[in-house]
Structure formats: structure tokens, C-alpha cells
Amino acid sequence: MSDTAISEQDQTVRPGLRERKKRLLQEAIEQAALKLFLQRGYEQTSIQDIAEAVMISPRTFFRYFPSKEEVLLGPTRAVVRAGLERLRTLPLPEAQSESEAAYAALRAVMLYIAHLYQQQRRGFLLRYQIARQVPSVAAFYLYALLEAETAFCDLLQERTGEAYERSRLRLLVATHVAALRVALERWLDEGAEGDLQALVKSYLEALH
Amino acid sequence: MSDTAISEQDQTVRPGLRERKKRLLQEAIEQAALKLFLQRGYEQTSIQDIAEAVMISPRTFFRYFPSKEEVLLGPTRAVVRAGLERLRTLPLPEAQSESEAAYAALRAVMLYIAHLYQQQRRGFLLRYQIARQVPSVAAFYLYALLEAETAFCDLLQERTGEAYERSRLRLLVATHVAALRVALERWLDEGAEGDLQALVKSYLEALH
DNA sequence: CATTATAATGTCACTAACTGACAAAAGTCA
DNA sequence: TGACTTTTGTCAGTTAGTGACATTATAATG
Numbered sequence: 001m002s003d004t005a006i007s008e009q010d011q012t013v014r015p016g017l018r019e020r021k022k023r024l025l026q027e028a029i030e031q032a033a034l035k036l037f038l039q040r041g042y043e044q045t046s047i048q049d050i051a052e053a054v055m056i057s058p059r060t061f062f063r064y065f066p067s068k069e070e071v072l073l074g075p076t077r078a079v080v081r082a083g084l085e086r087l088r089t090l091p092l093p094e095a096q097s098e099s100e101a102a103y104a105a106l107r108a109v110m111l112y113i114a115h116l117y118q119q120q121r122r123g124f125l126l127r128y129q130i131a132r133q134v135p136s137v138a139a140f141y142l143y144a145l146l147e148a149e150t151a152f153c154d155l156l157q158e159r160t161g162e163a164y165e166r167s168r169l170r171l172l173v174a175t176h177v178a179a180l181r182v183a184l185e186r187w188l189d190e191g192a193e194g195d196l197q198a199l200v201k202s203y204l205e206a207l208h
Numbered sequence: 209m210s211d212t213a214i215s216e217q218d219q220t221v222r223p224g225l226r227e228r229k230k231r232l233l234q235e236a237i238e239q240a241a242l243k244l245f246l247q248r249g250y251e252q253t254s255i256q257d258i259a260e261a262v263m264i265s266p267r268t269f270f271r272y273f274p275s276k277e278e279v280l281l282g283p284t285r286a287v288v289r290a291g292l293e294r295l296r297t298l299p300l301p302e303a304q305s306e307s308e309a310a311y312a313a314l315r316a317v318m319l320y321i322a323h324l325y326q327q328q329r330r331g332f333l334l335r336y337q338i339a340r341q342v343p344s345v346a347a348f349y350l351y352a353l354l355e356a357e358t359a360f361c362d363l364l365q366e367r368t369g370e371a372y373e374r375s376r377l378r379l380l381v382a383t384h385v386a387a388l389r390v391a392l393e394r395w396l397d398e399g400a401e402g403d404l405q406a407l408v409k410s411y412l413e414a415l416h
Numbered sequence: 417c418a419t420t421a422t423a424a425t426g427t428c429a430c431t432a433a434c435t436g437a438c439a440a441a442a443g444t445c446a
Numbered sequence: 447t448g449a450c451t452t453t454t455g456t457c458a459g460t461t462a463g464t465g466a467c468a469t470t471a472t473a474a475t476g
């Protein structure tokens with residue numbers, strides 16, 4: 001084994017001091033931001049406030065997060081990305097027809113996302129309280145969902161071929177995402193104490 | 209007839225110089241903004257540029273429009289508002305059950321909005337080109353749709369009573385709006401030359 | 417360990433979207 | 447014309463976000 005081979009092997013185990021500090025700082029910024037948002041409100045908290053709380057310059061904040069919205073909704077977008085990844089890697093469920101397969105895959109991914117939300121209910125509940133009150137945050141979130149929609153669409157078309165024509169597929173995805181969104185809204189409105197997956201399931205079934 | 213009665217009567221006929229100038233200026237700002245957006249791009253156009261084009265101070269711009277997004281998407285939001293107004297004023301269609309009535313009303317409003325879009329296809333086509341490329345504009349638009357969703361919901365619940373439980377109604381509205389949005393997207397992508405109403409109709413039917 | 421390369425950070429300067437306060441100008445009406 | 451109200455411009459300020467560059471910390475190498 002050569003030295004390079006060893007260091008490459010260790011790469012996953014030892015991310016290096018630099019990497020570790022970066023992750024730590026990112027986490028710290030996120031936590032400090034959330035704390036401040038809850039204490040004084042989102043709009044009453046400036047980037048400078050957050051930067052001071054973790055003792056970095058405002059410039060450095062923007063090297064970790066592109067915007068104030070992102071520092072709040074990063075985890076939310078991560079969940080959506082995870083759903084996308086799931087759709088990319090998971091095998092298509094066995095189904096009668098190709099279109100059935102697309103439908104089943106989409107459903108599975110929505111439930112998977114619901115599952116992820118449920119695992120971090122506390123954090124998402126806090127974020128939701130803010131998104132409800134601040135238009136720019138809500139708008140940011142909706143845009144993330146739109147991006148996800150087109151990505152889901154591309155991926156599904158890639159994997160199921162011509163089972164659906166593009167525009168029908170778009171509608172299918174849009175309604176599924178809408179169902180997820182509405183279910184999520186209700187779940188969070190009720191304190192995130194119910195069974196989100198069951199809720200999503202029932203909403204998806206109500207689509208027909 | 210008293211003097212006040214006369215002036216009140218004339219109010220609709222003679223809006224007064226002040227009012228007329230205001231409307232004119234608002235129109236001028238909107239047109240100048242759209243022109244500049246198309247010429248140099250949305251993000252390359254500053255409020256100051258727009259203000260200079262119509263020879264007002266930037267401060268005055270903000271007395272007419274709360275944001276850059278609004279000056280572009282004002283008409284779009286107006287169409288949605290018109291749909292809301294329609295739902296508020298139009299009698300509920302005759303239907304077997306109350307839930308059927310809610311469904312029919314929602315469908316009628318979506319088609320009405322489609323009709324309004326079609327009447328100004330040129331303007332909306334231009335706006336859409338921009339919204340596609342600029343995240344902040346797209347996000348703003350989606351937020352407007354979200355607001356509309358809750359408003360539709362409130363109104364429908366008011367008018368159809370307990371035909372649907374709140375959350376089911378929310379889902380119904382969300383899917384209808386999603387269908388409208390996707391249909392609109394496709395129509396605009398194809399140059400706004402097709403029959404949007406027919407498209408919306410087919411998408412709404414595909415919901416089942 | 418010393419040195420060199422590389423990546424992260426801070427500082428500075430800048431643009432641009434807004435907002436409040438107040439005075440000047442224009443429209444309204446008697 | 448003159449008093450009253452609305453609109454506008456000016457000014458000063460806050461905040462988000464970005465590019466450039468010097469400084470510092472980490473990493474890699476002899």
C-alpha cells in the first residue's frame with residue numbers, strides 16, 4: 001500500500017481538521033441563526049447579528065450560506081434533495097405497466113420525504129412557524145418545491161421512458177407535490193404530533 | 209340634489225386630475241419597467257433606471273410599487289384577484305350535492321382565469337420569459353398563488369359550508385391551482401398560441 | 417522542522433433594494 | 447386668491463449581497 005492509498009482510504013474516516021472545522025462552523029451558524037430568529041424574529045435578525053453570535057465576519061457568513069433564507073431552509077431543501085436522490089437510486093417498484101411504475105415510485109418518494117420530516121419534527125416545526133409569517137421565506141420554500149418538481153419530472157422521464165408524455169408527467173408530479181405540501185402544512189399546523197406518513201398516504205389516495 | 213350628491217355621482221366619470229395622473233404614471237412606470245427588463249434583463253435593471261426612464265425619483269417608484277417583483281407581476285396578480293372576485297360574486301353552479309357545487313365553482317374560476325390570461329397573452333408571455341430565468345420573480349409568483357389558494361379555500365368554505373372538511377378542501381384547491389399552473393406553463397412554453405382554456409379543461413379532467 | 421502551496425478568513429469598498437422623516441410643489445376647493 | 451390636502455423630491459439610513467485583495471491558518475513536502 002502506498003501513502004496516497006492510505007490517505008485516500010482514510011479520507012472518509014478523517015476528513016481533516018479543515019473539513020471538520022468547516023462543518024462545525026456551518027452547524028454553529030445554522031443553530032445560532034435559528035436561535036436568533038426565534039428570539040427576536042426573522043426580519044429583526046440581521047446577518048451581522050448572526051455573524052457576531054458565532055464570531056465571524058458577515059462576509060464569512062455568505063461563504064457558508066448564500067442568503068438568509070437558505071440558512072433557515074437549508075435542512076428543508078436537504079430533505080427534498082434526499083427525496084430526489086432516493087428516486088435516482090432506488091429501483092422502480094414492480095408494477096403492471098410503466099405508468100403504474102412511475103406512479104408508485106413517486107408515491108414512495110413522497111412517503112420517504114414525509115418520513116424524513118417526521119424524524120426531525122422539532123426543527124421543521126420551528127422553521128415552519130417562521131415561514132408562515134415571512135413571505136420571503138415562504139416564497140423561497142415554494143421555489144425550492146418548484147425546482148424539485150422539474151427535477152422529479154426529469155428523473156421519472158429518464159427512468160420510465162415514454163410511459164407518460166412530458167406534460168402529463170408534469171401534472172402528475174405537481175399534484176403529488178401539492179398533496180405533500182398540503183399534508184405537511186396540516187401536520188405542522190397541528191403541532192407535528194400526528195402521523196405524517198399516514199396523512200400523506202390519505203392525501204395521495206384522495207387525488208383519485 | 210345637493211352639491212355633494214353631484215360630486216359623488218361624477219366621481220366615476222371624472223376621477224379628478226390627481227387620480228388621472230396617478231393612473232397614468234403607474235401605467236408609465238409599468239411599461240417602462242417591462243421595456244427595460246426586456247432590453248437589458250431584469251437583474252440588470254435597477255429601480256433607479258426605471259425611475260429615470262419616467263423621470264421620477266426612486267422614492268416615488270416605491271410609492272407606486274412595493275418591489276421590483278410587483279411592477280413586473282402586478283398584472284399577473286391582478287388576474288388571480290379577478291378570479292377570486294369571480295368566485296365571490298358568481299352564484300354557485302347548480303349541482304347535485306354541495307361538494308359537487310364546490311368542485312364546479314372551482315373549475316369555473318380556473319377556466320375564467322385561463323380566459324383572462326388568453327386575453328393578454330402577449331404581456332404574460334413576456335413576463336413569463338423573465339419569471340423563468342429569475343428565481344426571485346418565480347418565487348414571488350408562487351407565493352402569490354399560495355395566497356390565492358388560501359383565499360379560494362376560505363371563500364369556498366364560506367359559500368359551500370361543510371361540504372368538505374377544511375383540509376380536503378385545501379387539497380382540492382391546491383390540485384386545481386397546480387393544474388392551472390402546469391397548464392399555463394405549457395401554454396406559455398409553446399408561445400401562448402394554443403387554446404389555454406381547452407388545455408386547462410383537459411388538465412382538470414386528468415385530475416381524476 | 418522549515419518551507420511551500422492551498423484554502424479560509426477578514427477587511428474594505430461597492431451596488432442595490434428598500435424605509436422614515438420632512439420640506440417643497442402641485443392639485444383641490446371654497 | 448388663499449387655505450387645505452395630496453403627491454413628490456431630497457436626504458439619511460439600514461440591510462442584503464458581491465468582488466478584490468491582503469492575512470492567516472491548514473496541509474503537504476522535502
